[in-house]
Amino acid sequence: GENVEQHPSTLSVQEGDSAVIKCTYSDSASNYFPWYKQELGKGPQLIIDIRSNVGEKKDQRIAVTLNKTAKHFSLHITETQPEDSAVYFCAASDSSGSARQLTFGSGTQLTVLP
Amino acid sequence: DTGVSQDPRHKITKRGQNVTFRCDPISEHNRLYWYRQTLGQGPEFLTYFQNEAQLEKSRLLSDRFSAERPKGSFSTLEIQRTEQGDSAMYLCASSQRRGPSGNTIYFGEGSWLTVV
Numbered sequence: 001g002e003n004v005e006q007h008p009s010t011l012s013v014q015e016g017d018s019a020v021i022k023c024t025y026s027d028s029a030s031n032y033f034p035w036y037k038q039e040l041g042k043g044p045q046l047i048i049d050i051r052s053n054v055g056e057k058k059d060q061r062i063a064v065t066l067n068k069t070a071k072h073f074s075l076h077i078t079e080t081q082p083e084d085s086a087v088y089f090c091a092a093s094d095s096s097g098s099a100r101q102l103t104f105g106s107g108t109q110l111t112v113l114p
Numbered sequence: 115d116t117g118v119s120q121d122p123r124h125k126i127t128k129r130g131q132n133v134t135f136r137c138d139p140i141s142e143h144n145r146l147y148w149y150r151q152t153l154g155q156g157p158e159f160l161t162y163f164q165n166e167a168q169l170e171k172s173r174l175l176s177d178r179f180s181a182e183r184p185k186g187s188f189s190t191l192e193i194q195r196t197e198q199g200d201s202a203m204y205l206c207a208s209s210q211r212r213g214p215s216g217n218t219i220y221f222g223e224g225s226w227l228t229v230v
Binding site: 004006034036042043044045046049089091101102103104105106107 | 118120147149154155156157158159162170205218219220221222223224
């Protein structure tokens, strides 16, 4: 099955700096890669996703890049703000079957220091 | 669109008791998922429904776990004879197979289970 590794496990940045979180996956059949933000005591909230036919996607201060050859994808947050502090999870899935079953990384605790 | 709704949000139970969680997906979403998340880990897939049919079950879903989606709308997840190792957050998610959201999966706020 799919295995997703995520680094770093913790990341501290100064407000206004950029943050980068990286993930690798093992199953070359995976073709969908979402990123979720999870605040304490809440469920994961989708912040951006990318499909394998696209190399990069951007939404305001958030961008995701995908390298299918190397089987890795990254989340980039620019101009970080204190409210960006949370745990971020990457995930991967293969939609060729009947369900889009997500395999998650172990998470990155991002702290934005004011 | 009120999002994925889960109830109860928190449950404390004694070991050996049965517990049931309810999930109401986003309206018109025909796919519903259950995941489990323990502290410091990412969510792990448990099971999946398309309409009322349970199509996939993870090996994590032991015989003490049962999920239903009787009319293809809300779903319940029951844990029988709870064990301390069942303590976790149980997340429900839903998606729509077709349409603009393109099978994007949306999660609820989760139901925290503590087994004492």
